[in-house]
Amino acid sequence: MTEPLTQSSSNRFVRLVEVSRILNSTTNTDELLNTIIREAANLTGSEAASILLLDRHTRQLRFKAATEISSEMIDVAVPLESSIAGAIFQSNKPLIINDVKQDPRWNPGVAQAINFQTRSILGVPMHDIHEPVGVLEAINKTSGAFTAEDVETLSILADLAGVAVEKARLIDELRAAYDELNELDQMKTGFIALASHELRTPLAIILGYISFLREEAAPEMASQLDSVLTAAVRLRTLIQDMLNFQYADVGQTRMLRKPIDLVEFVQQVLRDRQETPMIKHQKIAYRLSSTPVPVLIDPSMMEVVLNNLLNNAIKFTPDDGNIGVRVEKRGTEAWLTVSDDGVGIPPDKLERIFKRFYQVEHHLRRQHEGMGLGLAIAKDLVELHNGRIWAENRHPTGSHFRVALPLSPV
Numbered sequence: 001m002t003e004p005l006t007q008s009s010s011n012r013f014v015r016l017v018e019v020s021r022i023l024n025s026t027t028n029t030d031e032l033l034n035t036i037i038r039e040a041a042n043l044t045g046s047e048a049a050s051i052l053l054l055d056r057h058t059r060q061l062r063f064k065a066a067t068e069i070s071s072e073m074i075d076v077a078v079p080l081e082s083s084i085a086g087a088i089f090q091s092n093k094p095l096i097i098n099d100v101k102q103d104p105r106w107n108p109g110v111a112q113a114i115n116f117q118t119r120s121i122l123g124v125p126m127h128d129i130h131e132p133v134g135v136l137e138a139i140n141k142t143s144g145a146f147t148a149e150d151v152e153t154l155s156i157l158a159d160l161a162g163v164a165v166e167k168a169r170l171i172d173e174l175r176a177a178y179d180e181l182n183e184l185d186q187m188k189t190g191f192i193a194l195a196s197h198e199l200r201t202p203l204a205i206i207l208g209y210i211s212f213l214r215e216e217a218a219p220e221m222a223s224q225l226d227s228v229l230t231a232a233v234r235l236r237t238l239i240q241d242m243l244n245f246q247y248a249d250v251g252q253t254r255m256l257r258k259p260i261d262l263v264e265f266v267q268q269v270l271r272d273r274q275e276t277p278m279i280k281h282q283k284i285a286y287r288l289s290s291t292p293v294p295v296l297i298d299p300s301m302m303e304v305v306l307n308n309l310l311n312n313a314i315k316f317t318p319d320d321g322n323i324g325v326r327v328e329k330r331g332t333e334a335w336l337t338v339s340d341d342g343v344g345i346p347p348d349k350l351e352r353i354f355k356r357f358y359q360v361e362h363h364l365r366r367q368h369e370g371m372g373l374g375l376a377i378a379k380d381l382v383e384l385h386n387g388r389i390w391a392e393n394r395h396p397t398g399s400h401f402r403v404a405l406p407l408s409p410v
């Protein structure tokens with residue numbers, strides 16, 4: 001038969017359950033260590049308590065928290081050999097020393113430094129799930145000597161504490177890894193932004209000259225210039241892909257909105273890429289509102305949207321095909337439409353093409369390049385502007401991609 005619990009042991013038990021709950025809900029290491037020492041002193045009726053944890057590299061124990069410690073004592077090392085804490089750690093057993101002065105392992109240095117009189121110590125090893133990680137000590141029992149019940153209570157507390165400390169350490173490690181990853185991600189985004197920006201200007205100059213020469217060139221030169229033009233346009237598509245990555249998971253905070261006339265904006269973007277449809281001998285027809293269409297947009301973001309739509313129109317429309325760009329006012333909205341008379345989109349895929357990595361063509365039978373990100377990013381960016389983007393089939397072939405943005409008051 002188990003013995004009935006005395007009032008004091010039942011109180012300790014209730015408190016231990018409560019402490020276990022507190023330790024479980026704390027992930028901040030300092031807070032955790034302070035709770036443990038406070039409870040260690042309370043539960044054993046001691047004046048003070050301290051925790052020493054094993055330094056995995058030097059294999060010394062180090063003070064991590066103590067009720068009577070000053071901040072400069074934190075991290076002070078205690079050797080595993082010839083110290084009371086070391087003996088507890090190495091034997092992996094509790095130890096009671098009722099008069100420390102009689103014990104040759106007693107090292108008065110630390111207590112003297114903080115002017116604290118140590119008389120008696122009860123120390124127990126702390127474990128995480130696998131191995132001993134440190135020592136928990138209760139110091140100076142206020143009345144009488146440490147009892148078997150104190151040993152039991154402190155051992156339970158040390159076990160709860162060991163697991164909680166390990167959990168907090170793992171969470172700290174995870175946080176540090178996450179921060180590092182975030183930092184790397186930001187460096188990557190910064191690099192992409194810089195690289196794509198630096199490459200754009202010289203490439204625009206190259207493209208401008210080649211297109212000019214291509215128009216002026218005799219037929220025998222034209223085909224050679226076409227290859228140069230194709231290569232340069234391919235380079236620009238790669239830069240545009242880089243820009244797309246820059247805007248994957250972009251937030252509202254990165255938006256730099258400006259009041260802009262959408263007609264002028266579209267004309268500018270198209271002017272910068274006149275040569276692109278030339279390669280496939282496609283024609284671009286414009287239907288741009290004759291009056292300004294004011295919108296509040298981040299021009300770099302909206303340029304990515306328009307370029308993604310134009311690239312797709314060019315890509316999915318055969319040689320000699322037709323592309324149309326339209327800007328108009330519709331009620332309280334500005335509508336931008338990019339149309340083509342290319343392959344079109346199966347009606348049941350009109351929504352799905354805006355999901356990341358979704359491509360209508362099976363990846364094994366693909367004829368067109370691309371990653372399946374352009375439309376998903378365009379959708380994110382349009383929605384950041386409180387707008388909508390969708391696709392419609394065009395009669396008799398091809399598709400319309402429409403972007404609706406709120407008109408801004410002029």
Ligand code: ADP
Pocket residue numbers: 308312313316340342343344345353358359360361369370371372373374375376399
């Ligand atoms: P990517 O063009 O890199 O494949 P997108 O996200 O831009 O990625 O487009 C996703 C898919 O939507 C394309 O693979 C294609 O199947 C379809 N699509 C996009 N634009 C058009 C278009 N103008 N005509 C036909 N299909 C299109």
